[in-house]
Amino acid sequence: MSPGVEGRTYPPVRFRIDEARVRAFADAVGHRGPGVPPTIVTVPEIATGLGNVVSDPELGIDLSRVLHGEQEYRWSRAIVVGETLTGAATIDSVRDKGGMRYLVLRTELRDEDGELVVSGRCTLIVRGDG
Amino acid sequence: MSVRFDDLEVGSELRSSVRRVTREDVKAYADASGDQNPLHQDDDVARAAGFPRVIAHGMYTMGTLASWLVDWLGDPAALLRLQAHFRAPVFVDESIECGGRVRSLDPQTRTAVLDVWVRVERDGGVEWPIRRSEAEVQLF
Numbered sequence A: 001m002s003p004g005v006e007g008r009t010y011p012p013v014r015f016r017i018d019e020a021r022v023r024a025f026a027d028a029v030g031h032r033g034p035g036v037p038p039t040i041v042t043v044p045e046i047a048t049g050l051g052n053v054v055s056d057p058e059l060g061i062d063l064s065r066v067l068h069g070e071q072e073y074r075w076s077r078a079i080v081v082g083e084t085l086t087g088a089a090t091i092d093s094v095r096d097k098g099g100m101r102y103l104v105l106r107t108e109l110r111d112e113d114g115e116l117v118v119s120g121r122c123t124l125i126v127r128g129d130g
Numbered sequence B: 001m002s003v004r005f006d007d008l009e010v011g012s013e014l015r016s017s018v019r020r021v022t023r024e025d026v027k028a029y030a031d032a033s034g035d036q037n038p039l040h041q042d043d044d045v046a047r048a049a050g051f052p053r054v055i056a057h058g059m060y061t062m063g064t065l066a067s068w069l070v071d072w073l074g075d076p077a078a079l080l081r082l083q084a085h086f087r088a089p090v091f092v093d094e095s096i097e098c099g100g101r102v103r104s105l106d107p108q109t110r111t112a113v114l115d116v117w118v119r120v121e122r123d124g125g126v127e128w129p130i131r132r133s134e135a136e137v138q139l140f
Helices: A019-029 A038-048 B025-033 B043-048 B057-075
Strands: A012-017 A066-075 A082-098 A098-109 A116-126 B017-020 B079-085 B097-106 B112-120 B125-138
Touching: A012 A038, A012 B125, A019 A038, A019 B025, A019 B057, A038 A066, A038 A082, A038 A116, A038 B025, A038 B057, A038 B079, A066 B057, A082 A116, A082 B079, B017 B057, B025 B057, B057 B079, B057 B112, B057 B125, B079 B112, B097 B125
Parallel strands: none
Antiparallel strands: A012 A082, A066 A116, A066 B079, A082 A098, A098 A116, B017 B097, B079 B125, B097 B112, B112 B125
8 A cells, every 4th residue: 555545535525414314324223213313424424434445546445354443423413304414534544453454534524504513533444365 | 301410320320222133224224324335235245254144334233322322311412422342243133232331420511421332142152242432421
């Protein structure tokens, strides 16, 4: 892997929190309400993060070797139906340890006023060939 | 709110909750989240990766943990932070149990930090798909 991928920012995504999406996501995670399931922010986070990471030729990552090691979210407020969140993932760090590669991605999602709604920190583990 | 700050003590344990992980729910999570990694849908791919059958997304398990916390809190806005270490896979057709304990309380902000986990009974033992993880919650 070439150096210099740390700090790389992927194209931003726009994600509308629509009713149908909320219902489908709520059913999948067993959210009985009220309101929007907080981890629905995973959807835009994947779109700008993992989705771009695995197609980044400089990283050359095979999706079938990717494990999710750790995840953190900090919410400034609850997510609201009808709003649109925008954000881009940045590669925070890349470390190799014990035959594994650890990629830390950070994604801040903001509302239409530019206010921070949630920040996510995702650690992906890429298993080696062994 | 279904829980109040004054009702909590450091060390008190939250009532745990069990959820059956079905293949249908994991497929629904793949569709809802956009994570279509075949590891979560195709037994052959899962076996090639060393698992007996498809595994749930880590975020399916974390999402279930968040739903359980929101149920307890009564309001999604009360969940300020959730951090999870994924320590073991969850196989479809298993039952996962979400649990937690109050680690610390801040009377000034009326917030609490909880140790949270997800456990599963497997082959006569216990595995911890999520462990050494924490949530910060706002109470009133």
